[in-house]
Amino acid sequence: MSSLFSEIQTDILNPKSNITDILRKCLVLAYKINNDVFIKWAELELGGYGNSDVLPDYRIQSTMIKGDFTDGHGRTFQGMIIDKHFVPDFLKDIFCSGKMDYPASYLESLLHYSGDTDPRKDMPMSVLCEFKNLYSGLFCMKAYEILPRTGCYSIIDSIKNKILKFLLEIEKKIENIEDIKLSKEDEKAITQTFTNHIYGNANIANASENFNQNIQLQSDELINNLLSELLQLKEQGKDVDTIDTVIPQIEEMKQIKDQKGIMDKLASVMTIAGGSASVCSLVAQYIPAISKLIG
Known part of the structure; x- marks a missing residue:
């Protein structure tokens, strides 16, 4: 046998x-x-x-928030990008973090039954009013998080x-x-x-490490969220060259195991971003959370 x-x-x-x-x-x-x-x-x-x-x-993937909108006169606009900043704070951990925490069987079923389209997770109808001013003259009928097939x-x-x-x-x-x-x-x-x-960490069981398993994963999660939002900004055609330059720098943060190294890299990213207000503003929002996590 x-x-x-x-x-x-x-x-x-x-x-x-x-x-x-x-x-x-x-x-x-x-x-x-x-x-x-x-x-x-x-x-x-x-x-x-x-x-x-x-x-x-490996269960943290880049996701995107989209919505279906109407002008109130019969015309609809489907799959329009919703910036994650507009999602209420109490829903961000559920819909904006990229956490694919479902059973493995559910992820596999999404691939079998979603056809050629990316699976999606609908947001509560009660939050649609949060997106009323996102596109001038348009009203949100449905909002959802896109779970990329490639991620599953x-x-x-x-x-x-x-x-x-x-x-x-x-x-x-x-x-x-x-x-x-x-x-x-x-x-x-x-x-x-x-x-x-x-x-993926040979020393993960060593409790004396400055970065224990939980802190490392949370740090990577924050970095993945930042990368996801930068990619969304790039898809909108904003600061494309700057974003392409800073993304590899941010990816390198996952390999750094000490607070000083992380903060030095963030400062370097801010310097590279230079005059790009949108990129600097986005990165700056993550600095307090990352600093608190690794401090």
């Missing part, structure tokens, strides 16, 4: 396999090897992430790739892993290998 390790690997390599079955087998395997970190991750991927759960960086694909692929790399690495380190009683050293090695492949 084939092992769970080989079954999961075969399923990952089979394009017809669904992500739910793969994750369920992972959950069984996680219990068999008695690894709490693996168990928790598989449960979150199956059931979705809550507000108190740390969201892995990216998350599903990331889950599969991370599981596959983790299993291959563990099999290489510990022979007959399913048939032996693991030592404390083996369990520690599995936990470290798992966090390396799933969360």
Whole structure:
């Protein structure tokens, strides 16, 4: 009888396999090897992430807010961009953060049933009045967040790739892993290998790090939000050259692990932005939040 390790690997390599079955087998395997970190991750991927759960960086994607408008005389204008600044604060974490916290099965279903269009998540009707002055003479009939198909694909692929790399690495380190009683050293090695492949940080379990797992992910989330808003600004044709220059600088912030380095990079970005009031203003809004997070 084939092992769970080989079954999961075969399923990952089979394009017809669904992500739910793969994750369920992972959950069984996680219990068999008695690894709490693996168990928790598989449960979150199956059931979705809550507000108190740390969201892995591969589940933060660039999203966009759009709306359907009317002039009140029978003409409609669909898919018009709504700047995220106009979204009420109490909804920004839900609709503007790019957090794809849904169960993996839901993301996979969006790809199957949304056709060739990008999936979307409708905003409450009660907030449409917030967009009444966004376009002169137009009234918002519906607003929604666009969840890009590429983002859904990216998350599903990331889950599969991370599981596959983790299993291959563990099999290489510990022979007959399913048939032996693991030592404390083996369990520690599995936990470290798992966090390396799933969360992408070899030192993620080291609590003495200045940037622990939660802070690193929150910092990356803020940076991803800033990048998303800059891209939206660029799509409106504003300060295109400046935005193309600062985006690589902002991307580099994800690799910086100390407060001074982060703040120096932000100052550098502000300097590069120069006379671009819109870019400087957008970046400046993120400085307090990033500074508070890493301070």
